[in-house]
Amino acid sequence: MKISEKEVEHIARLSRLELEPEEKPRMAEQLGKILDYMAKLNELDTEGTEPTSHVLPIQNVFREDGVARHFAGADLMASAPKKDKGHYQVPKILGS
């Protein structure tokens, strides 16, 4: 399967990944090869076969609502690359 560099750019944008110009043809070639291999699945007729997303027969798992001690916010915030007064700090979003 042929993957164009334009498609690679589109997928990279969806993936929020910046690629160097020289990475693009290589990525296109490797993805193409891998997808060729994936095409093997088309040999199988799966009409009427249910998809498996999960091996356990569970749907939604609910529990009683209750009050419990979880993590301290400050402990979790400690990992943030940039923070201010208990908030995560990111570059300006609107108007950028």
Added chain:
Amino acid sequence: MAHLNLHQLTIHQLAGLLRSGECTSTQIVESVLQRIEAVEGKTNSYLSVFHDEALRQAEAADQVFKREKNPHILAGIPIAIKDLISLKGEKNTCASNILRNYISPFDSTAVRRLREAGTVFIGKTNLDEFAMGSSNENSCFGPAKNPWDLGRVTGGSSGGSAAAVAADECIGSLGTDTGGSIRQPASFCGVVGLKPTYGRVSRFGLVAFASSLDQIGPMAKDVKDAAIMLNCISGKDPMDSTSADVQAPDFTKSLAGDVRGLRIGAPIEYFAEGLDPEVEKAVKDGMERLKALGAEITDISLPHTSYALPVYYILSSAEASSNLARYDGVKYGYRSGEEEGLRKMYERTRKEGFGPEVKRRIMLGTYVLSSGYYDAYYIKAQKVRTLIRGDFDDAFKKCDVIISPVVPAPAFKLGEKMEDPLTMYLSDIYTMPVNLAGLPALSVPCGFNSSGLPMGMQLIGRRFDEETILRAAYAFETTTDFHKKKPLL
């Protein structure tokens, strides 16, 4: 007992010595730390070693032995943890630059259970970045090396956990297995590795790669140690809604050694083209040993075997692309490019933070989930997953355990498969169908090839029937010395 050799012993041997007062946990930990100092420069098994903290925990365990009559069997035993499993207050790098300096603010449930048992945490082990790889070469800290031949790979992704056990740099370790990441390195390094049934062990605190496939499991010096560790980490956990509400038995009780009447299935598709003749012979000899003990062998068929690899890479990459969306430079980890706005910050952070294999899988996963390809790839793969599960369900009508090689060939050379991702993926062909079906499976050492490299035999069981594979593996192991051989380092 000469303290120098304590690091070479098993959990159950050391538990005996601790109880008879012949050694202390401090002496065990000192012995392991000395061993790490001696060989770690060769194996690169660890990403961090907890020297002072391990000695402090050992001292605490020794106090427990003075106070209590019968502490938990894992009390005072030094265990290593794959650096993908959260351990509070320590780094959890996932061997990725994006988490190079990340410190986990909490314990995973598996670690918490070991901690409550009084286990000593000796360090965090090397792996392929975010567990994506089959050789440990995708680590941003460089590959772990196979203790049996330092020019060869450990396998992966739990390469450091396997090498640390094989080189006696710990007594046991935790790994994780998404498509073979416990069993394949266990086979390459000559140790026992067990992937539990999906849902047996809580995934809470395990950094997610492919959530419908990931499981934490033990890597150990023998089958009994694997059973002991599995006992400790199993069970329902309110923090993981996919942990199954199934009572875990005492797995050490399955080690009765009697396999009379056990029906072993040999999948014809696994003993086919591409299998190294020495591996084939070692595994077949292994089955003959079990037959001599009273087991029966029948050929079985898993007709969709050749479709497992594409199914696995579509589904695991799709889940990974979604799971790894969280690394955006906001809440934790590396950040770059913020001067150019939010979007560039995301893209630059991820470009600089992720390695090539992780990027490739994110791209592949995003592609198969994207509009126009979702049905053709993702849904199609989920449907074939149903057929692969069905293969195993049918097979288990005719047998109680399936035995196969773990990997088509012994450990390959460092660098040998790095250029071609597909060839690398093929080293997991016998292990990944098991994850797709959610079954338990283990690797037990079954011989050495003519170059002295270890080989493993895979035992696959029914869902939530780890007992049968442990029983058969134990019966096999008691007739061999493969697990007792040590690499020369």
